[in-house]
Amino acid sequence: MTTFAELGLSPKLLKALEKTELKAPTPIQEQSIPQIMKGRDLMGLAQTGTGKTAAFGLPLLHRLLDLTNPPGPRNIRALILAPTRELSVQIKENFEVFTKGTHLKVLMVVGGQSLNRQSEALKRGADVLVATPGRLIDLIERGDVSLEKCGYLVLDEADHMLDMGFIHSLRRIAKHIPLKRQTLLFSATMPKDIEEVADTYLRDPVRVQVAPPGKPAEKITQGVHFIPNGDKARLLEDYLKKHPGEQALVFCRTKHGSDKLNKVLAGWGFRVGAIHGNRSQNQRDRILADFKGGEIDVLVATDVAARGIDIPTVRHVYNYDMPNVPENYVHRIGRTARAGASGSSISFCAPAEMGELQAIEKVLKKPVPVVGGAPWAAEVVAASPKPGQGRGRGPKPGQGRAPGAPKAGAPKGAAPSAKPQGRPQAKPQGKPAGARPQGPRPGSQPPRRKGPRKPS
Template identity: 50%
Template sequence: MNNENPAELEGFARLGISGALLKAATNAGFTDPKPIQAQSIPAQLEGRDILGVAQTGSGKTAAFALPILSKIIALGTRRRPKTARALILVPTRELAVQIEETFRLLSKGAHISTALVLGGVSRFSQVKKLAPGVDVLIATPGRLTDLVREGDVILSETTWLVLDEADRMLDMGFINDVRRLAKATHPARQTALFSATMPPEIEQLAQGLLRNPARVEVAPQGTTAAEIHQSVVMARTRQKRQVLSTMLADPGMRSVIVFARTKHGADRVTRDLERDGFEAAVIHGNKSQNARQKALNGFRDGSVRILVATDIAARGIDVPGISHVVNFDLPDEAESYVHRIGRTGRNGADGVAITLCDPAEASKLRAVERIIRMRLPVARDHTGEPDPRPEPRVRDMAALKPDNDQGGRGEGRAQRPDQRRRDGGKPGQGKPFPGKPGEHKAGERKPFRAKRRRFGGKRPAAKAA
């Protein structure tokens, strides 16, 4: 460090980042280290493994990218064919693309080579890029496993390993691939594992891969950013389309991600939005990588205001200035809620997260509230203003019945309270009994017997006055 310039002792210079890397980081806007960066960068520069527990949007990428680049730059540019000095494993293609962009930005002018290995794009071009060897390889576990098996990638020279969003890789079934890939790396590697939550399976994975790690936890696991204003709007499934359209008519919702639970649901929401006069793009697992990247680029440059996505894309969307996140459906896994709403309120900015909840999703809402350790306030609309009714959610949950999605009557169609069954019963009174009225099988109860006795046969003669 240059002691003649006190400014050089500020920011990332104080953490041990120097030279061209410090200059590139400053030019890229990395001036004030975030808590996870301040706690983990010095330990990694010392050669220690890292176990990081942090919410999305906390600055994890720079937390592992800067120390890795610092050490690679010190080694020089010589690389062996088909090898990678550093390997970053991530669960989704979008996240892989964003991490490579950050590495390129931070290493500008340092002659660092990077490569992406992920599904949905040409395998030939990836193999060709890896042939001379690379400094940093960012990959999804599935495609990388295939290339290692076929001998197109050699990991024995990999001395830095990062597992980002480890809990998401667990959810997607990649953990066994992760273990195999980690075993193929250099025995003396340095490892960093980052996860927003720490379920028992991830704890076991960390114990098997990390050596005396420095644990960095910048927020209790499962918590959400304080800058995000969260609320829930009670709406039946068949009402959600209208509620969402009313919300999006407000120009204040300038950049919005709408999360759906399934791929088909995401497509349906997108079609409905377009029919209602809104331009929207959609990304999910059935879309090609080129289509997903095109949609994400349109959302990033502002040409598309609304992006509809499934949970698989929640971790990979890092777009500055997202004003709102709308949960059209509550997720199956409560932890996914944290990752969904983490797309807004990033880097200290304010954000709004609104959840549309059908009474049938009450158990999922309770699971989310247990994860985030707070009760979501009920709002009337996207402004977040509280519903003035006393205990509105308790009343709504008790009064509203879930929509009837079965029986061939059309999704979301419910019976009117005054509608009666053909068998004389009330809506919801079990299945109609077979046969003619009054017939029953031996040993069965005789339903509505009192009613038949009372109303069956001739009317009783009127009594004489």
């Protein structure tokens, strides 16, 4: 077995690693660290939970340790861009562990925190700056930070960065960084846009891939339970009661849905918290700290948390709402089975979410095993509105079922008993000719307001 010492890392980093749980390099670390130490640009593809942060962090810090002079006022030597605040916090915490006992200074700038305080912290410069794109642009425009001496650029979770529309921000930031630099790109999935980003910002990169893009960790037991929207809350209660004392992460599609489910679970006696884009940074930090500390057993979240939670004690992930971006499924369930542990993932699929499930299975290149209910009949799917339509007409969580739908907890193989009655009452607006008609459905979610939607 290869050791970190055999990879040639600095003795100072090896000493810091002795106080962590990292005893031997993971495959992505073993393949990436030597190439990065040589100064090569690199594109790393690996599942979530396989140690990508250390894969780029350790060799990057190894190179920075050779520079003993301070970076200079408002200058930084290495920039790490991450799509979310949670992921930025995780990266910063890891880097602080790696740099303990060294002269290297690590700072973080993200939205939701005092801009003036971040500006003040940057006055003396930093060796490593971890940032979300939006906040970094704010600081650049104010003249609070300079990238003129930045010799290292890391794009972490690059696929999610593109999903969140940060490609334009990336272009603006890259203009301020010297062309003579080392660029590292890490991602868990490989959409076409990532290839384009790599071609634009990386020079003759080494490609390191330890698993097919989009493949979840092998130790995650996956399953799908077919269930009407109105029965999802009670089904979740059943699953949570099967594993008392074990931490679970529950993903919802919207901020409102997360808050609503949080209140329902709290009313049923669960120790639960919720995080999403409408929560302040202090609130999110506090709830995550409670979750890490075991004060909370169930964390309800939108996809804002899919890339930033690294808590080894999470044993179960529940997709209360199916993700509308299929690649996000991999990142969601990757919050369990961290660092070689095992975990489980159950997805709740309502009739209107069959399309999302099929898209996920296309990414996985295999079906998700059925653990409850039966795949919805085509006529049931056709009569069901897409998530967000039919707001206000459905029962509260735990009440009612779609016509002909199996009961919560129905055994595998149970089929819908009857076709839904009546014709669809409304056609969706803005659909192309020939689109499948959709109508209201008991237990469905209310329609979203039209217009651009803020990211969660």
